[in-house]
Amino acid sequence: MPPRANISNIVISLVLVFFLFLLALILKARFRLPSEQKAAEATADSVPKAIPVAVPIEPKNVEPHAYKSAGFWVISHPEFVVSRANEPDTLRVRSGPKEDIFVLYGVDGAQITWTHAGKIKEQAKLFNDVPPARVLDMGVKTLSFVTKVLSEHPFIVYTQWTRVPDTERFYAFVRVEMEPGKQQDLGEMLVRRGLASPTGTAPKAMPEAGRTPEHYHRELTKAMAQAKAEAAGLWAQ
Secondary structure (H helix, E strand, C coil), X not given: CCHHHHHHHHHHHHHHHHHHHHHHHHHHHHCCCHHHHHHHHHHHHHCCCCCCCCCXXXXXXXXXXXXXECCEEEEECCEEECCCCCECCEEEEEEXXXXXXXXXXXXXXXXXXXXXXXXXXXXXXXXXXCCHHHHHHHHHHHXXXXXXXXXXXXXXXXXXXXXXXXXXXXXXXXXXXXXXXXXXXXXXXXXXXXXXXXXXXXXXXXXXXXXXXXXXXXXXXXXXXXHHHCCCHHHCC
C-alpha cells in the first residue's frame, strides 16, 4: 500500500476515535449511573445552604375604638371584662382588640381585700364606724353589682388618659345607659346606694360643656346625703 494511503487511513481512524470519545462524554453526562447519581446528591447535600433570616415584624399600634370630644377620649359601647384586677371603682374594659383598666373619678368604692388595711379603716370610720369586715363584705357585693350592670347595659367611657400614679391604670368617667337614651354616672350610682364615698381623685375637667368638677363633687355629696338619710348600703345600722 502506498505511504499516502496509509497516512489517510490513520487520519480517518483518529477522527473516528475522537468522535466516539465525544459521543461517550455526551452520553455519560446525560445518563448517569445510579452510583454516580447518589454521589452527586451527597455532594450537593454536603454544601451548606443559606440560613433564612427572619424579618422582624413591626408591632402595630393598637388603639381602642374611640373619638375625641371636648378634651376627652370617648370610648363608645366597650365591653366589660371580668378580671381579678376589678374592684368596685376599678374596671377592666375591652374596646376592639385593646384592653385597659380605668379608675372612676371622684369616688372611692368599698374595698374587697385586706391589701389596703389603712383605707379599710378610713372607710369604716366614714360610714359611721361600721366593722371593717362589713366594709369588705359590702365591697364584694358592690363589685357583683357593678359587674351585673356593665354586663347587661351599654356604657361609655370618658377619659383623658391621665395615669393613676405608679400603675398602668387611667382615670375615667363611666356613664351607663340604664334606660334607653338615658345615661347615669356610675360613680354617682355607687355613692347613691351607699357603696362608695365621694372621696376619690377629683377630675380637673368634665366631658360635658358648661359642667365643672365642683359641680360634679356637689352632686356626689348630695347623693351621699341621700344614701345616708335612707340608710342605704354601708350607712345601714
